Amino acid sequence: MQSRRKLRFRLIVSFALFGFGLSALFAVAALYVRAKVEDQLVVSALQHDVDQAVENKHLHPDLPLKSDLIDAWLWSDRTIYKAPLAWQNLATGVYDMKDADESGRPRHYKLAVSRKYGLIAFVIYDISREDLGKQQLIVSLVGAVLLFSLLSLAIGLWLSRKVLKPVSELANRLREFRKIGKAEPLAPHFADDEVGELAHALDEYSARLTAMVERDREFNSDVSHELRTPLAVIASTTELLQGSPDLTEKLSERLKRIERASRQATELIEALLLLSRAERRGPTRGETTEVGKVAADVIESQRPQMRGKPLTIDLAVNEPVNVNAPASVLSVALTNLIGNAIKYTLEGNVRVEVGSGRIEVIDTGPGIKPEDAERLFQRGVRGEGAGGSGAGLGLAIVRRLCELYGWDVSMRPRSDANGAIASIKFS
Structure with a gap:
């Protein structure tokens, strides 16, 4: 069974998820664009700077090395041993490096290397500030995502209340109609x-x-x-x-x-x-109906159906049972149950037992299949071997009367012999 949620709840959740997804997508896109642009700019600037420094030194050997960026070194193949060990075998290119400075603090920098004309140049570009800026940007974007999500939730609450107010009013008016009866x-x-x-x-x-x-x-x-x-x-x-x-x-x-x-x-x-x-109407003046007495009257009214059959019918009232229902209703229900038992039992005995808050009609007829027991209470369904011109409505009427008064009617095959047991358990 599918879970059913209120329309207002679905609107609120939809707005909240939409706001969160949109702001999260914006944050991811902003981080990606920033990282992409930053990397391209840094790499391009470093490579251009180190190439320019080597060209200047080659054209003017007597001039000191000059770089537009700070922290630049130039060694030859003979003096490369003076460079840090991690740099000595690096080929031309830009590298992302992490190590510790002279005071032991970790640092993060980009290292540009150029090997040309027997010279090896190194240029450092410190990106610690960029890392700090990136962290601040991430914090800001997370805050923006949360803020926009809360804002979307608030808008969803407001809109759901405003949009669904007429629907709620319509439902309230329908409930009022049920109270006033028109x-x-x-x-x-x-x-x-x-x-x-x-x-x-x-x-x-x-x-x-x-x-x-x-x-x-x-x-x-x-x-x-x-x-x-x-x-x-x-x-x-x-x-x-x-x-x-x-x-x-x-x-x-x-x-x-x-x-x-x-x-x-x-x-x-x-x-x-x-x-x-x-x-649902009870007996007049708050009286109750005695089940045994009604059963006896029904049995007497059904005796003409037994003529010509080797059949007996007995009534056993083990203990008195009274119900808060008109005798006519109980009589109609019992007439159908006892009449069916007499109709389908060609010989033997029909026994009616009253007691323990119920009445049972036990016959020695052909019986019923367990899978057909519930189906017999449906409209138009008749038992196997049914003769005559009946429409199969009797047990359906009994079921509806029992539902009206809260009784439980059932039918089952006998376990000790051929036949069936029809019972009504009174509430």
Whole structure:
């Protein structure tokens, strides 16, 4: 994952590095030019001076040796032994020499040598002052580099604050909208520049998003009203019919099935509306929902699916578990898990266990592959061997409901036998 830095930090660092690099490049170039020019001038001056001294001595042997530079010596091949030992074997040219003077102090000088007409001339050019000047120049350039770097840093701080002030203001206004719960136009508060363009684009996006939310809210309200009304009529009519004295047992059973289906449809509508609004709502009056009781009701509602199957279903409440959620939400989640277990188990047993802050649905069906366990909670994914006309949305709805209430839903194959275990761990 790439490291993310604030735009202001990147601006400051860019200015600081640019100032440092530019001043350092200038310092290196200044040192190079100075060294190059100095070396050319010194070499040229020394060579010209020593050649001129030899020419003058050759043309006027009776005149003393004269040099425009101080410290010059002239020996012949017979008297060269008088020269310092380090000079005696030097050929014509200019040499960079370091030694100690008579008082023992180190000295640095350029030595020009010329061998012509049996004469050997030496001219010394002391460059100690140039070395001192070079050191002073280096110190000055280092100081200039530091000064320009600090100046670039200060300019970067000032510019970043000035350039990013509108962006920070835009971000603050967006945070304020989240606090007050409604969006207000942003563009009038900003100049007609890039930030103003961004604010205008955000206003357009906010308007589209607000319109979409309003349409969704109206649709949810309409659906809630239009679906709940006929379901309420079905429930009340079924209740009245069940009170008839001449009701046969077969007809009573069918009315109970209608009642259960009506109740399940009402619970499903309520759960889906909660998901569409991303609204987490607990039971009324601060009450909690008993998981074992809801599981028992769901099991009874699912028994008609077991007809014609050599299948049994058991409920074991090892310890009471209560959750802060509506019974309708828990009922929708358990209906999908228990209904799937009954659907995929052709024979054997489905066991529902409640305890330790969780509920588990254990079946003896064909089971699932470990790599498919997480994939089954995706929309449109159905288990192997699924029949009927299902759309593969049941487990996806369970996952979304559990995420809304902070529960952990999972599915895994059984390790002791064929089948699968679906579980919800309540927070």
